[in-house]
Amino acid sequence: MFLKTELQWNVVIPAESLDAKGLMLQKAIIVRLLDDFAERKATKDLGYLLALTTVEKIGEGKVRQHTGDVLFPVTFSAISFKLFRGEILKGVVHKVLKQGVILRCGPIENVYLSSSKMPDYNYVPGENPIFLNAKSSKIEKGTTLRFIVIGAKWLEAEREFQALVGLHADYLGPVSGAPSASMYDLP
């Protein structure tokens, strides 16, 4: 789910940039903030950081004693993306394994769907392995699936999330790319 949050971060401006006139300083602060934001990639609380929408306020700068840099508290709004348990989302299959499939959902690369959570689907090995059910509904690389999120795990070292999802409820499963009346197969 997409989230919009108001945050306050501290932006450190090196002393060299402080000679500039008022507007250039503001630009330096915002560019530095964008930089820090892009570098952060994701946080456990907010999920994947996507974009800064507005800068609400730039507070008074505080000089750091030993370096001469100035610290500015900046209040801004940002959009992020995070998976929540129980949420219904769509993802695209990018790997098919015997144990299940791996999907991509928005910025998240590692969404795991175990075969045990794909009721009535059976693995069909081959050069292009797929999962098939009795009604000939196919799950293969490139299929868009609607799933429910069972859980999400934050990996501190990689600064990313892994998710575990399932199709074990009504109205979940393969969907076509474009919306239409008979969009999906019921499991």
Added chain:
Amino acid sequence: MSDKGGKGFTAVPKGKGKGGKSSLKEATPKGKDDGPAKSKKTRNVQFSSQAAASTKGKGGQADGGAKKDKEPLQLKLENELPKGAKCLMDCEAADILQGVQDHMVILSKDPSIKLPVSFDRALQYTEKSTNYTDPESVRQVLQNLKTYGVTDGEICVMANVYPETADEVFALLPSLKARRIMLDDPVNDVLSELAKLKKSA
């Protein structure tokens, strides 16, 4: 950093801070060998302990999913939302991200300005999900359900799911099922309004 788990880590060669986590280090009593052999053992121990720690610890949700069957699989967003965060529907997010993209076309001339890595993927995701003609009207229509106790998170999931029938809504949002009697009519009304706002295929 490695001083944290200092017990017996004297000879751990540059454990990249991971040395700090593993308390299983004490279980390898052949402590005095320095060098690669020990570091291999150490590394193996750390890996398995880290995996164990992460399953048991804070990251337990993914593997613990099966154990969590006791708790019904429902959206309880409000407990997990960070402070001050607001839920956005996919269509609203699409508008905002597209706006940022348009600005970036102008700003990209400045090489010092860059967007987060996840931005492009998120934008693509929302482009596939833009099924409504007017996100603001969708929000207004769904806001009516708030008077019946439907939460912001449930409203957003409802919009994102692009439901055809009330059955679909209640199947995908089991948290609403309990109040179906009360919500059936309002949900049906909302669905007929949403149908008018859907983009034609």
